[in-house]
Structure formats: structure tokens, C-alpha cells
Amino acid sequence: MMPASIRYAVASGAILASLTAEATAQSANVTRAADTKHGATIAAQGTAGGAPGCAQCHAFNGASDGSGAFPRIAGQSAYYLSKQLRDFRSGQRDNAVMTPIAKAMTAEDIDDVAAYYAGLHSPVLPLAKPDTALIKQGEQLASVGDEGRGLQACNNCHGPGGAGEAPAIPYLAGQYAPYIAMELRMWQRGFRKSSPNGMAFVSKQLTDSDISAVAAYYQQVLGAGELAAQ
Numbered sequence: 165m166m167p168a169s170i171r172y173a174v175a176s177g178a179i180l181a182s183l184t185a186e187a188t189a190q191s192a193n194v195t196r197a198a199d200t201k202h203g204a205t206i207a208a209q210g211t212a213g214g215a216p217g218c219a220q221c222h223a224f225n226g227a228s229d230g231s232g233a234f235p236r237i238a239g240q241s242a243y244y245l246s247k248q249l250r251d252f253r254s255g256q257r258d259n260a261v262m263t264p265i266a267k268a269m270t271a272e273d274i275d276d277v278a279a280y281y282a283g284l285h286s287p288v289l290p291l292a293k294p295d296t297a298l299i300k301q302g303e304q305l306a307s308v309g310d311e312g313r314g315l316q317a318c319n320n321c322h323g324p325g326g327a328g329e330a331p332a333i334p335y336l337a338g339q340y341a342p343y344i345a346m347e348l349r350m351w352q353r354g355f356r357k358s359s360p361n362g363m364a365f366v367s368k369q370l371t372d373s374d375i376s377a378v379a380a381y382y383q384q385v386l387g388a389g390e391l392a393a394q
């Protein structure tokens with residue numbers, strides 16, 4: 165009979181071999197190198213499947229415009245950006261503008277354009293500053309939370325100053341206030357179903373005044389001309 169140590173070695177060798185085969189199969193699926201040149205073409209001209217050029221709303225440099233209707237996407241991680249596009253496709257995230265656009269993209273289009281925008285470090289646009297009392301209230305929630313209400317600090321997950329924790333957690337520093345406020349309401353109303361125990365839970369604890377305050381705070385964390393982290 166085979167000694168126990170050899171039987172163990174044979175068995176664990178088989179397990180290792182099957183894990184290696186699985187990992188290789190997975191990486192064959194996910195590690196096609198993203199083509200950022202193709203990503204730039206999509207940003208400018210759209211996709212073969214009919215998605216419009218992203219630059220129309222997000223600008224070629226990913227800073228979008230100062231209206232705050234469109235998120236800044238420059239320098240978010242490629243993982244985060246492609247996850248959002250997949251979420252729009254699957255209905256995990258629902259938006260009248262982005263859902264049909266994401267549906268007109270292939271998996272390769274998504275990876276390529278996500279890699280393109282992730283690689284950009286575009287300066288923050290100059291914007292009017294909201295009042296200091298609102299910013300102070302927002303800073304308190306962002307960095308300390310509100311223990312009395314069991315509300316944890318946003319920066320526990322979003323990193324110091326809202327700089328983001330790549331790859332899964334986006335930066336909020338320098339993001340547009342109207343967009344931040346809109347997303348918190350999307351979670352409150354169930355149009356964004358990702359992060360059920362994180363963002364859905366947190367958003368439902370926020371009052372309208374909390375939302376205006378954190379949104380105002382994060383928009384001005386970086387000064388005009390600074391680059392968002394990541």
C-alpha cells in the first residue's frame with residue numbers, strides 16, 4: 165500500500181493540476197490584452213454595433229463637461245468602468261441613455277474603451293464653489309460618518325479624500341456633484357442594484373440634505389487643474 169505521504173502528494177498534485185487548468189481557462193477568457201487604440205476609436209466614433217462616440221458626452225479626455233449631467237470617467241479603473249458597462253447591459257444598472265449604448269457594444273469594445281479611459285489623467289475643470297457650511301457638513305459625513313445614526317464614513321471604502329480604492333471602488337474626489345447626487349438617488353430607488361450591502365444600504369440611510377452635502381464636498385476636494393487619483 166502507498167504510504168500516506170505519497171498518497172497525499174498524489175492527491176494534492178491532482179488538485180493542483182485541476183486548479184491550474186481552471187485558472188488557465190479563466191485567464192484565457194479574461195486576459196486578452198485590451199486594445200487602447202481601438203478604445204480611442206470608440207471614444208471618438210462609436211462602435212460597429214451602433215453605439216455613439218463616447219466623447220459626445222464624456223469628452224475625448226474623459227472629463228465630460230461642467231454640467232454634471234455626465235460622470236467624469238478619466239482615470240477610473242478599467243475594472244470599474246467595464247463592470248459598469250456590463251451592469252448597464254445586464255440591467256443591474258438602468259439608465260435611459262447608457263443602457264442602449266452599452267447594449268450596442270461587444271465584450272471586446274467594452275474592455276478596449278474601459279482601458280482607454282482608465283489610462284487618462286485629465287485635469288479637473290474649474291467649477292463654482294458651493295457654500296462652505298454645506299462643504300463642512302459633507303466632509304464630516306465623508307470622513308467621519310454619523311455614529312448616532314449608524315452611518316459609516318464614505319471614505320472607509322472610498323479611500324482617504326475619496327481617492328478611490330482600485331479596482332472595485334471608484335474615486336469620488338473631483339466627481340461632479342449633480343452626478344454623485346443622482347447616483348445616490350438611483351440606489352435609493354433601485355435603478356442601480358450593484359453593491360447591495362454597501363451602496364444600496366448606505367444610500368437608503370441618507371437624507372436629501374446629506375446627499376447635497378457629500379456631493380458638494382467631493383466635487384471640490386481637488387482644485388481645478390488637479391488630477392483625480394488612481
Ligand code: HEC
Nearest residue numbers: 215216217218220221233234235245248249259261262277
Ligand atoms: C448621450 C450621452 C452619452 C454618451 C454618448 C455616452 N454616455 Fe456614458 N453616461 C452618460 C450618462 C447620462 C451617464 C450616467 C448614467 C447613470 O446615471 O446611470 C453615463 C455613465 C457612464 C458610465 C458610468 C460611470 C461611473 O462612474 O459609474 C460609464 C462607464 C460610461 N458612461 C461609459 C460610456 C462609454 C464607454 C461611452 C461610449 C461608448 C459612453 N459612455 C457614451 C451619457 C453618455
Ligand code: HEC
Nearest residue numbers: 316317318320321332333334344347358359362363366378
Ligand atoms: C461599504 C463600502 C462603501 C461605503 C461605506 C460607501 N461606498 Fe460608495 N461605493 C462602494 C462601491 C463598492 C461602489 C461601486 C459600486 C458598483 O460597482 O457599481 C461605490 C460607488 C459609489 C458611487 C458611484 C460612483 C460612480 O462613479 O458612479 C457613489 C456616488 C458613491 N459610492 C458614494 C458614496 C457616498 C456618498 C458614501 C457615504 C455616504 C459611500 N459611497 C459609502 C462602496 C462603498
